[in-house]
Amino acid sequence: MSSIPPHHIPKPEAHQVPWGKYMISLYVGQKGPQPLGTVVFSEIEQKARKKLAAYPGAFLYAGGSAGTCQTEHANEAYLRSLRIIPRMLKPTNTRSLGTTLFGIRYPSPMLIAPIGVQGTFYEDGELAPARAAGKLGVPFVCSTASTRSIEQVAKANDEFANVVLKEGGQVDLEKGAAWNLSLIGAQPEGGALASRWYQLYWPIHNEVTSSLLSRARASGYTTLVITLDTMSLGWRPHDLERSYLPFGLGVGIEIGRSDPVFMSLHNRQPPKEDYVPKFPYLPQDLLSRAMGLAGTPEEHAQAKEDAYLGQAWLAESNSGTYRSWEDLDFILDEWKGPVVLKGIQSVRDAEKAAEVLMKDGREGGIVVSNHGGRQVDGAIPSILALQRILASKKVQAARNPPPGSNQKKFHVLFDSGIRTGSDILKAVMLGADAVLLGRPYVYASILAGQAGVEQVIQHILADLDVTMGLAGWDSLDEVRGKGLAGVLATSAGKSFGVDDGEEEVLIKVD
Numbered sequence: 001m002s003s004i005p006p007h008h009i010p011k012p013e014a015h016q017v018p019w020g021k022y023m024i025s026l027y028v029g030q031k032g033p034q035p036l037g038t039v040v041f042s043e044i045e046q047k048a049r050k051k052l053a054a055y056p057g058a059f060l061y062a063g064g065s066a067g068t069c070q071t072e073h074a075n076e077a078y079l080r081s082l083r084i085i086p087r088m089l090k091p092t093n094t095r096s097l098g099t100t101l102f103g104i105r106y107p108s109p110m111l112i113a114p115i116g117v118q119g120t121f122y123e124d125g126e127l128a129p130a131r132a133a134g135k136l137g138v139p140f141v142c143s144t145a146s147t148r149s150i151e152q153v154a155k156a157n158d159e160f161a162n163v164v165l166k167e168g169g170q171v172d173l174e175k176g177a178a179w180n181l182s183l184i185g186a187q188p189e190g191g192a193l194a195s196r197w198y199q200l201y202w203p204i205h206n207e208v209t210s211s212l213l214s215r216a217r218a219s220g221y222t223t224l225v226i227t228l229d230t231m232s233l234g235w236r237p238h239d240l241e242r243s244y245l246p247f248g249l250g251v252g253i254e255i256g257r258s259d260p261v262f263m264s265l266h267n268r269q270p271p272k273e274d275y276v277p278k279f280p281y282l283p284q285d286l287l288s289r290a291m292g293l294a295g296t297p298e299e300h301a302q303a304k305e306d307a308y309l310g311q312a313w314l315a316e317s318n319s320g321t322y323r324s325w326e327d328l329d330f331i332l333d334e335w336k337g338p339v340v341l342k343g344i345q346s347v348r349d350a351e352k353a354a355e356v357l358m359k360d361g362r363e364g365g366i367v368v369s370n371h372g373g374r375q376v377d378g379a380i381p382s383i384l385a386l387q388r389i390l391a392s393k394k395v396q397a398a399r400n401p402p403p404g405s406n407q408k409k410f411h412v413l414f415d416s417g418i419r420t421g422s423d424i425l426k427a428v429m430l431g432a433d434a435v436l437l438g439r440p441y442v443y444a445s446i447l448a449g450q451a452g453v454e455q456v457i458q459h460i461l462a463d464l465d466v467t468m469g470l471a472g473w474d475s476l477d478e479v480r481g482k483g484l485a486g487v488l489a490t491s492a493g494k495s496f497g498v499d500d501g502e503e504e505v506l507i508k509v510d
């Protein structure tokens with residue numbers, strides 16, 4: 001058998017991760033995927049529901065959505081209606097999922113979405129996915145509603161970020177390798193090794209906002225994500241039926257509790273030791289203790305204090321106060337790094353974001369997201385919002401690197417509905433720079449903590465690598481945006497690519 005001519009094998013880029021090898025390891029290992037036992041999203045979800053059967057409120061907080069859940073379901077359904085057209089006899093032997101965001105080259109287009117109150121799902125809370133993400137070179141986005149402090153999450157995120165490079169500059173995944181910011185010359189404050197971003201729920205008081213941002217900066221978070229779609233909680237029937245709101249009893253408020261400025265507004269100081277909420281979260285017990293109906297005097301005092309701080313932090317960071325574009329100026333003055341607005345669904349808002357965020361030569365971006373359908377029931381499917389936004393001439397112009405530079409200044413990220421590798425490929429084919437993974441990692445963490453999250457990241461990226469090769473593409477950079485024209489045309493009922501010779505990549509089917 002003759003070997004493939006060398007000119008058909010592109011040189012691997014530095015730090016390239018052969019994600020697809022994970023698939024081979026599953027066949028060779030003869031044990032199936034561990035620790036979850038499955039790579040199928042719906043099965044992982046069912047297993048997680050079963051594991052938390054004694055605490056249905058906790059599972060439904062993650063699994064439930066706003067209203068009738070129609071937007072959550074539409075997110076996945078619209079993704080399914082986009083179909084890839086694979087091309088043959090393209091030697092896609094060496095592939096790269098490498099992705100550049102704000103000047104940093106990552107080994108994949110995946111980020112771990114900000115998800116709050118994770119201490120109600122798994123005893124290590126946000127620390128488990130932060131460790132997994134740091135280990136695999138996937139940026140971790142820390143939520144303001146975390147059950148661990150900004151500093152604790154940063155520490156966990158760096159714990160496994162010990163890069164082991166193979167010959168030729170490849171990251172050795174089998175040895176537990178990762179991405180390491182110090183190796184690529186990025187030098188965030190706090191000597192961060194892994195890449196992490198901070199997600200802000202916008203506080204009422206500017207001095208609290210300043211304090212959170214300076215803590216995030218000092219702990220090595222490079223990019224600020226401001227979530228705009230949750231100035232108040234959505235209408236969530238599953239939580240309403242159970243009066244399920246962990247924040248109100250002081251769970252999911254550790255970023256507030258550890259903040260000196262927020263605490264001083266309430267004549268308090270942050271606890272000297274890291275405060276870790278108890279797992280499992282038992283709302284009835286906490287409520288009885290807070291009301292003095294159960295527990296020791298110390299437990300009563302602690303539960304009462306937790307409930308006081310919980311309600312104060314809710315009033316601070318999810319106050320129901322809606323903001324304006326002008327209000328962003330304060331944050332843009334405070335945070336000198338890239339700012340990304342999360343929750344953008346309209347073309348006009350995306351255009352406005354590009355204008356506001358790129359003022360004075362800044363870098364910025366948006367996450368096209370409907371919060372997994374948890375906020376506005378009946379909102380547009382997120383991938384349809386992405387398609388419409390990327391079709392805007394103004395957004396396209398904003399995404400071109402400025403004259404004389406090859407670095408893009410405005411990034412468009414996507415979430416809400418990513419479950420598989422082909423979901424990611426479709427979003428990139430439309431033009432997304434990167435995607436955020438949400439519920440799949442939460443369910444994996446419920447089942448098996450850090451190891452579960454590692455499996456999900458690896459199996460989704462292996463699926464993406466394998467699917468991209470089979471579809472005829474070497475790299476995400478090569479295919480990014482090439483599917484938009486086909487989807488726009490076929491959405492309008494045209495027979496795109498059949499007689500007009502256009503490059504067929506992605507189409508929409510009914």
Ligand SMILES: Cc1cc2nc3c(=O)[nH]c(=O)nc-3n(C[C@H](O)[C@H](O)[C@H](O)COP(=O)(O)O)c2cc1C
Pocket residue numbers: 061062063113114115116117143144145199227342369370371372373374415416417418436437438439440442
């Ligand atoms: C349980 C849960 C908690 C979440 N908490 C936050 C949060 O604290 N901050 C935030 O910006 N988004 C939050 N989100 C939204 C996610 O960041 C992301 O947009 C969403 O999970 C994407 O939808 P998907 O998981 O269905 O793909 C949360 C989502 C879930 C499921």
